[in-house]
Amino acid sequence: xxxxxRARGSARxxxxxxxxxxxxxxxxxxVAPDFARFMVEFGFGDVYARPGLALKQRxxxxxxSLATLGTAPxxxxxxxxxxxxxxxxxxxxxxALMQVALYAGFPNALNALMxxxxxxxxxxxxxxxxxxxxxxx
Amino acid sequence: xxxxxRARGSARxxxxxxxxxxxxxxxxxxVAPDFARFMVEFGFGDVYARPGLALKQRxxxxxxSLATLGTAPxxxxxxxxxxxxxxxxxxxxxxALMQVALYAGFPNALNALMxxxxxxxxxxxxxxxxxxxxxxx
Amino acid sequence: xxxxxRARGSARxxxxxxxxxxxxxxxxxxVAPDFARFMVEFGFGDVYARPGLALKQRxxxxxxSLATLGTAPxxxxxxxxxxxxxxxxxxxxxxALMQVALYAGFPNALNALMxxxxxxxxxxxxxxxxxxxxxxx
Amino acid sequence: xxxxxRARGSARxxxxxxxxxxxxxxxxxxVAPDFARFMVEFGFGDVYARPGLALKQRxxxxxxSLATLGTAPxxxxxxxxxxxxxxxxxxxxxxALMQVALYAGFPNALNALMxxxxxxxxxxxxxxxxxxxxxxx
Amino acid sequence: xxxxxRARGSARxxxxxxxxxxxxxxxxxxVAPDFARFMVEFGFGDVYARPGLALKQRxxxxxxSLATLGTAPxxxxxxxxxxxxxxxxxxxxxxALMQVALYAGFPNALNALMxxxxxxxxxxxxxxxxxxxxxxx
Amino acid sequence: xxxxxRARGSARxxxxxxxxxxxxxxxxxxVAPDFARFMVEFGFGDVYARPGLALKQRxxxxxxSLATLGTAPxxxxxxxxxxxxxxxxxxxxxxALMQVALYAGFPNALNALMxxxxxxxxxxxxxxxxxxxxxxx
Numbered sequence: 001x002x003x004x005x006r007a008r009g010s011a012r013x014x015x016x017x018x019x020x021x022x023x024x025x026x027x028x029x030x031v032a033p034d035f036a037r038f039m040v041e042f043g044f045g046d047v048y049a050r051p052g053l054a055l056k057q058r059x060x061x062x063x064x065s066l067a068t069l070g071t072a073p074x075x076x077x078x079x080x081x082x083x084x085x086x087x088x089x090x091x092x093x094x095x096a097l098m099q100v101a102l103y104a105g106f107p108n109a110l111n112a113l114m115x116x117x118x119x120x121x122x123x124x125x126x127x128x129x130x131x132x133x134x135x136x137x
Numbered sequence: 138x139x140x141x142x143r144a145r146g147s148a149r150x151x152x153x154x155x156x157x158x159x160x161x162x163x164x165x166x167x168v169a170p171d172f173a174r175f176m177v178e179f180g181f182g183d184v185y186a187r188p189g190l191a192l193k194q195r196x197x198x199x200x201x202s203l204a205t206l207g208t209a210p211x212x213x214x215x216x217x218x219x220x221x222x223x224x225x226x227x228x229x230x231x232x233a234l235m236q237v238a239l240y241a242g243f244p245n246a247l248n249a250l251m252x253x254x255x256x257x258x259x260x261x262x263x264x265x266x267x268x269x270x271x272x273x274x
Numbered sequence: 275x276x277x278x279x280r281a282r283g284s285a286r287x288x289x290x291x292x293x294x295x296x297x298x299x300x301x302x303x304x305v306a307p308d309f310a311r312f313m314v315e316f317g318f319g320d321v322y323a324r325p326g327l328a329l330k331q332r333x334x335x336x337x338x339s340l341a342t343l344g345t346a347p348x349x350x351x352x353x354x355x356x357x358x359x360x361x362x363x364x365x366x367x368x369x370a371l372m373q374v375a376l377y378a379g380f381p382n383a384l385n386a387l388m389x390x391x392x393x394x395x396x397x398x399x400x401x402x403x404x405x406x407x408x409x410x411x
Numbered sequence: 412x413x414x415x416x417r418a419r420g421s422a423r424x425x426x427x428x429x430x431x432x433x434x435x436x437x438x439x440x441x442v443a444p445d446f447a448r449f450m451v452e453f454g455f456g457d458v459y460a461r462p463g464l465a466l467k468q469r470x471x472x473x474x475x476s477l478a479t480l481g482t483a484p485x486x487x488x489x490x491x492x493x494x495x496x497x498x499x500x501x502x503x504x505x506x507a508l509m510q511v512a513l514y515a516g517f518p519n520a521l522n523a524l525m526x527x528x529x530x531x532x533x534x535x536x537x538x539x540x541x542x543x544x545x546x547x548x
Numbered sequence: 549x550x551x552x553x554r555a556r557g558s559a560r561x562x563x564x565x566x567x568x569x570x571x572x573x574x575x576x577x578x579v580a581p582d583f584a585r586f587m588v589e590f591g592f593g594d595v596y597a598r599p600g601l602a603l604k605q606r607x608x609x610x611x612x613s614l615a616t617l618g619t620a621p622x623x624x625x626x627x628x629x630x631x632x633x634x635x636x637x638x639x640x641x642x643x644a645l646m647q648v649a650l651y652a653g654f655p656n657a658l659n660a661l662m663x664x665x666x667x668x669x670x671x672x673x674x675x676x677x678x679x680x681x682x683x684x685x
Numbered sequence: 686x687x688x689x690x691r692a693r694g695s696a697r698x699x700x701x702x703x704x705x706x707x708x709x710x711x712x713x714x715x716v717a718p719d720f721a722r723f724m725v726e727f728g729f730g731d732v733y734a735r736p737g738l739a740l741k742q743r744x745x746x747x748x749x750s751l752a753t754l755g756t757a758p759x760x761x762x763x764x765x766x767x768x769x770x771x772x773x774x775x776x777x778x779x780x781a782l783m784q785v786a787l788y789a790g791f792p793n794a795l796n797a798l799m800x801x802x803x804x805x806x807x808x809x810x811x812x813x814x815x816x817x818x819x820x821x822x
Contacts, residue, residue, distance in 0.1 A: 239517050240516045240517065244514060
C-alpha cells in the first residue's frame with residue numbers, strides 16, 4: 001500500500017528531524033518532485049523503518065557511509081543532527097567518524113569531524129573527550 | 138608506551154577474530170611487516186580500543202564504510218565474521234548492509250550481502266527475515 | 275499499490291534479461307529476500323519503468339554509472355547484456371564505455387571494455403570499428 | 412594530424428557550449444596550458460567527436476559518470492548546460508540523474524538534481540513532471 | 549615511546565608547513581583533540597617520517613592520492629604548499645597532477661590543477677611550461 | 686604529428702615493460718582497437734612522455750592513484766612491475782603504498798601491498814625492511 005509506505009517514511013524521518021521532509025519536498029519541487037517521494041517512501045518507509053536494527057544503529061551506518069563517500073557534506077550534516085535527535089551522544093558520533101579514517105582515510109574523516117563540530121556548536125553540545133589510555137601529557 | 142598500544146590492539150583484535158593478527162602478520166611479513174604492526178597498534182590499539190563506542194557499534198561503522206568503498210571484499214568478509222563474534226545478529230548485519238544501498242547504491246550493497254551470505258553459511262547462522270509491514274504476498 | 279510496482283518492475287526487468295529476476299531472488303533468498311523485492315519494486319518498478327527516458331537511454335546511464343564506480347563488474351556485465359537486449363549496438367556500447375575514460379580514468383574504462391568483450395563473444399556479436407578520421411596507418 | 416584533432420575537438424565542444432573552450436584555456440593558461448589542449452584534442456577531438464554514438468547519447472554518459480563521481484560539480488553543471496544545448500529535454504536530464512541513485516546512491520543523485528535545478532532556472536526551462544503510474548494523491 | 553612518535557611527527561610536519569600542526573590542533577580541539585594527535589603521531593611520526601622514501605617523493609604520492617579521491621580540496625591545497633616547501637618545482641607538481649587524469653579522469657585532475665594555480669599565485673611562483681614536442685602552433 | 690605521438694608513446698611504454706603494448710593491443714583488438722591506440726598515443730605519448738617529471742616520479746604518481754582507486758588491481762600490478770623496471774627500489778614502492786593508507790584507508794593500501802608482494806616474488810626481489818626508529822622488540 002503506497003500510503004502506508006509514505007506515512008511510515010514520514011514518521012521515521014520526523015524522528016530524525018521534524019522539518020526535513022518539508023525541506024526535501026521544497027528543494028526538489030521544481031525539478032524532481034517524485035525523487036522527494038522516493039526518498040521518503042523507499043529510503044525511510046521501506047528501508048529506514050524496518051525492524052531489526054535500532055534507529056541509533058542506523059544512524060551509525062548512515063554517518064559511516066556518508067563520511068566514506070566524502071561527496072555529500074550537506075546530507076552528512078543532516079544525519080549528524082538526526083543522530084543527536086535519536087539519542088546518540090556527541091562522543092559516540094565523534095568516535096564513529098574517527099574510526100572511518102581507518103577505511104576511508106584521514107581526509108574524509110577529518111572533513112566529517114569538522115561538520116560534526118559545526119553541528120555540535122549549533123546544538124550547544126560537546127563530546128566528552130576522555131583521556132586516552134596511553135597519553136599522559 | 139608502544140607496548141601498551143600493541144597489547145591493547147592485539148586484545149581488541151582477538152575479540153573480533155582470534156586468528157586474525159597472526160594472519161595479518163604472516164601475509165605482510167615478506168613485504169611490509171611494519172604495516173601489520175601499524176594496523177594492530179594504530180588501527181586496533183589507538184582507534185578500535187577507545188572507550189566511547191561499543192564494539193558492536195564499531196562493527197556497524199566498519200561494515201558500512203567497507204561496503205561503501207566496495208574495493209575491499211576480503212576485509213569486509215573478515216569484519217562480518219568479527220561482527221558475529223562480538224554479538225551482532227545476522228539480522229542486524231543484513232539490515233545494516235541493506236541500508237548502505239541508500240548511500241552507496243544497490244550494487245555495492247548487493248555485493249556486501251553476497252559476502253554476508255557466505256559468512257553466515259560458514260558460521261551456520263541465518264538472519265531472521267521478518268515479514269515487512271506492507272508485504273502480504 | 276504494491277502489486278503494481280512489482281508487476282511493473284518485473285516487466286521492465288524482463289525486457290532487459292528474462293532470467294534475471296529469478297536469479298536475483300534465488301541469490302538473495304537465504305540472506306535478504308526483501309532486498310530482491312526492493313530491487314524489483316523500487317529499482318525497476320519505480321525508477322526504470324518511468325516514462326520520460328527511453329530504455330536504450332537508461333542503459334547508457336546505467337553502464338556509465340557502473341563503469342565509473344568500478345566496483346560492480348557482475349552488475350556491469352548484466353547491464354551490458356541488457357543493453358544488447360534492448361537494442362543498443364555493440365558499437366554504441368563500446369563508444370559509451372570508451373567515453374567513461376575521460377571522467378573516471380583509463381583503468382575503469384578498460385576494465386569495462388574487457389567485460390563488454392566477453393559479453394559480445396558470448397552473444398556472437400562485435401562492434402563495428404570504424405576507421406577514425408585521422409588514423410591512416 | 413594534430414590540427415585535425417584540435418579543430419575537430421573545438422567544433423564538437425562548440426556544439427555543447429560556444430564559450431567553453433575559451434574559458435578552459437583562460438582558466439588553465441597560468442598553470443597548465445597543455446592540459447587545456449589535451450582536453451580539447453583528446454577529450455573532444457579524439458573521443459567525443461567519434462562516430463558511433465550520437466551527441467545526445469554522449470551527454471547521458473557524461474552526466475551519469477560525473478554524477479556518480481560526485482567530485483566535479485562544476486563540470487557536471489557545464490555538461491547539463493551542454494545537454495540542453497544538444498537537444499536533451501529537461502525531463503530526460505532529470506530522469507537520467509534520478510536513475511543514478513540506484514547505482515551511486517541517493518546523495519550523489521540529489522546533489523546532481525540540485526545542480527540541474529539551477530541550470531534549468533538560468534535557462535528558463537523546466538522538466539515536465541508526468542504523474543507517475545501509481546501515485547494518485 | 550609516545551613522545552618519540554609525536555616529536556618525530558611534529559618535526560616532519562614542520563618541514564612541510566611550520567604552522568600546520570597548530571592549525572590542526574586548534575581546528576580539532578573542540579571536537580576530537582585525539583584525532584589531531586593521531587594525525588601527527590601516526591600520520592607524520594609513524595608513516596611520513598620513515599626512511600626509505602624521500603620527502604619530495606612522499607609529496608608526489610600524497611598529491612596523487614588526494615587528487616584521485618577528489619573529496620579533500622583543503623588537504624590537497626595544504627599538501628601542494630608542502631610540496632613547494634620541500635623542494636618540488638611548480639612544473640613537477642603540475643606534471644604530477646596532469647598525469648592523474650589518466651587514472652582518475654579529467655575532472656579530478658582539472659580541479660587539482662585549479663587548486664595548484666591558487667597556491668602558486670599566493671607563493672608567487674609559476675610552472676615552466678615547456679613547449680611540448682609536437683605542438684608548433 | 687600523429688606518428689610522433691604514437692612512436693613517443695611506444696618508446697615510453699617500452700621503458701616500463703617491453704611486452705605491454707602488444708598485450709594491450711591484443712586484448713583490445715576485438716572490442717576497441719582505438720582505445721589501445723588512445724592509451725599509447727595520449728596516455729604515454731602525450732602525458733607520460735612529457736619532460737618535467739622523471740619516469741621514477743611518474744611511477745610514484747601512478748601507483749598512488751591506482752592504489753587509491755582500488756578498482757584496477759591488474760593495472761596496479763603492471764605499474765608496480767614498471768616501477769621496478771625504471772629503477773624504483775622495492776623499498777620505495779612499499780613505502781609509497783603504505784603511505785596511501787593515510788589518504789585512501791588501510792584496506793586499499795593493504796590490497797596494493799599484497800599485489801606488490803606477488804610482483805616482488807616473481808621478480809625475485811624484496812624490500813629492505815629497515816627497523817623503524819621506535820620499535821625495539
